[in-house]
Amino acid sequence: MKHILVIPSWYPPYDGGSFFRKRWEEMKSRGWKVGIVYVEQRSVRNLNVKSLFTSFFKVTANNENGLFVIRMHAWSLPKLARLQQKLWVILMMKLVKRYINEKGKPDLMHVHSAIWGSIVGRKVKGRYNIPYVLSEHRGRFTDQTKFAKSLFQPWYDSLLKYGLENTDYILPLSKVMEPKLKSYLPKSNTKFKVIPNIVDIDFFKPSFKKKPALERRFLLVAGLTPVKGVHLLIHAFSRIIKMYPDTLLTIIGDGQDRKALEKLVSFYSLKHNVIFLGAQSHYQVKQELEQSSFLVLASLAEGHPNVSCEAMAMGVPVLTTSVVSEDIVTSDTGIIVGPDSIDELEKGLIKAIQTRGHFDSIKIRKFAIKNFSYDIVFNQIESVYNDVLKDYEN
Numbered sequence: 001m002k003h004i005l006v007i008p009s010w011y012p013p014y015d016g017g018s019f020f021r022k023r024w025e026e027m028k029s030r031g032w033k034v035g036i037v038y039v040e041q042r043s044v045r046n047l048n049v050k051s052l053f054t055s056f057f058k059v060t061a062n063n064e065n066g067l068f069v070i071r072m073h074a075w076s077l078p079k080l081a082r083l084q085q086k087l088w089v090i091l092m093m094k095l096v097k098r099y100i101n102e103k104g105k106p107d108l109m110h111v112h113s114a115i116w117g118s119i120v121g122r123k124v125k126g127r128y129n130i131p132y133v134l135s136e137h138r139g140r141f142t143d144q145t146k147f148a149k150s151l152f153q154p155w156y157d158s159l160l161k162y163g164l165e166n167t168d169y170i171l172p173l174s175k176v177m178e179p180k181l182k183s184y185l186p187k188s189n190t191k192f193k194v195i196p197n198i199v200d201i202d203f204f205k206p207s208f209k210k211k212p213a214l215e216r217r218f219l220l221v222a223g224l225t226p227v228k229g230v231h232l233l234i235h236a237f238s239r240i241i242k243m244y245p246d247t248l249l250t251i252i253g254d255g256q257d258r259k260a261l262e263k264l265v266s267f268y269s270l271k272h273n274v275i276f277l278g279a280q281s282h283y284q285v286k287q288e289l290e291q292s293s294f295l296v297l298a299s300l301a302e303g304h305p306n307v308s309c310e311a312m313a314m315g316v317p318v319l320t321t322s323v324v325s326e327d328i329v330t331s332d333t334g335i336i337v338g339p340d341s342i343d344e345l346e347k348g349l350i351k352a353i354q355t356r357g358h359f360d361s362i363k364i365r366k367f368a369i370k371n372f373s374y375d376i377v378f379n380q381i382e383s384v385y386n387d388v389l390k391d392y393e394n
Contacts, residue, residue: 002389003033005099005106005130007092007120009113011038019197019306020112024067026198026374030382035103036069037095039088041076059095061102068103070095082155085116092120096128106130108385111167113137114181115156118163131168131388135195136177139227139301142323143180145340147227148301160184168388171195171381173304174325191387195380196328199309199372204286206314208361216247216353218319219292221285221307222299224255229298229321229340231257231264236298236345238268244353247273249296250288254279289314294352299323300340312368315361319352321345333364 006024010017028034061070072091077084100106109124109132111117121132140151161184164170169191172178178192218237222228230251237249251261251274258276265274277284285307289295295311297320308318308328318324318334321344329336335355337348370376 001031001033002108002385003104003106004035004385005096005109006034006036007096007109007111007117007124007132008036008038009111009115009117011036011040014040014042017112021065021067023198025065026378027381028066030378033106034067035099035106036067037071037092037099038069039072039074039091039095041074041084041088057091059098070099070102081153085119085159088116089119089123093123096120096124100128107389108133110135114141114160114163116159116163118167119159122163122166125166131392133169133171133384133388134164134167135171135173136181137173137303139299139303139323141172141177141180141303142174142301144176144323145300147340148323151301157184164188164190168391169193169384171384173197175327176323176325177303193380193384194327195377195384196372197304197306197309198374198377199306199313199368201313201369201373203282204289204310204313206290206316206361206365208315216244217291217293218247218249218296218349218352219252219288219294219311219316220249220296220298221252221288222297222305224251224253224257224261226257227300227302228253229300230261232340232342233296233298233345234261234264234268234270234274235342236349237274238270239342239346240349240353241268241270241273243350245273247349247353249274250277250292251275252277252280252285252288285310286314289316292316293356294319294334296349296352297321297324298345304328309368309372312364313372315365317352317356317359317364319348330367332359333367334359 008020012018024034058073109121109130111121111132111134125132140148164184165188167190171193173196175194295316295318302323311318312333318329320329321339322336323339335348335351337344
């Protein structure tokens with residue numbers, strides 16, 4: 001049984017990333033020994049007497065959903081990002097040392113995101129001679145919009161070069177992310193392989209019942225934050241509603257921009273056409289997909305949104321900006337428009353309305369099964385592992 005140590009740059013429950021946990025539960029079920037170390041940095045704005053004692057660099061080691069996790073509860077430092085990054089790496093290295101002392105030296109590390117797990121991966125590799133594979137999830141690496149570019153600070157460059165240049169394999173979620181990642185590796189022979197997100201094909205299975213009479217029904221599932229571009233979509237929607245007044249847009253998700261977005265909907269008198277459902281369960285997302293003619297994503301930066309896999313598994317085509325790669329959404333499974341543009345979204349919405357009948361839901365689902373199902377994705381991951389381990393054994 002080969003032993004994998006996971007180095008996540010964020011991890012549930014406090015920091016999100018539940019899809020990381022699902023990945024590793026599946027890997028464990030496939031016969032790999034899996035351990036995780038994670039320093040959870042909470043904002044000092046939430047500091048109080050009770051949390052001081054429960055989260056002041058306290059380390060816990062527990063079985064979480066069948067996975068052995070060593071976790072440190074620490075604090076983040078607002079407006080001191082560079083210092084916070086250094087502290088996080090130091091604390092992660094302490095947890096790795098403890099993990100190896102308790103569970104033995106792993107055969108391989110899997111790092112999630114270059115910011116900043118790659119730094120830990122490189123340091124651990126140098127100290128313990130353990131190879132590391134890196135999956136990149138952060139949408140900012142699509143690097144297509146001003147917003148995405150603004151998420152990279154000048155001081156990132158040297159750190160990303162350091163963290164990435166000694167990686168054994170880099171696994172971006174889509175081809176769109178490759179150029180930015182490779183820009184830090186001008187002289188490196190690091191291998192790349194695009195491996196997308198996964199979808200539970202059995203859960204996201206459509207009934208293929210006839211759609212309701214209203215075919216102009218769009219669904220957006222996203223956190224309501226600036227990066228998701230929902231404000232641009234609402235602007236574009238206000239234009240097409242004049243031509244197609246019975247069109248609906250349902251929004252699942254919550255976040256800091258919700259009130260501002262609701263005001264924008266009121267400004268355009270779209271209350272009967274745009275519905276906010278707030279955060280919902282996977283079951284509710286599935287139910288809404290069943291009733292929708294298109295999933296729409298207006299993101300300014302996006303790695304590979306899980307909901308796009310879920311929509312395609314349900315046989316629903318996807319309208320998205322080009323931050324999502326053409327290898328993810330093809331001409332047979334959806335429509336891609338330029339990012340950060342109301343005009344482009346308007347054109348995309350009109351095209352979606354006019355061409356919905358051209359998309360074959362059965363064919364879309366088959367594409368999802370072929371590309372995003374558990375067996376397909378995990379076979380690719382295991383192939384990379386075996387490739388890396390073979391090189392080290394030789």
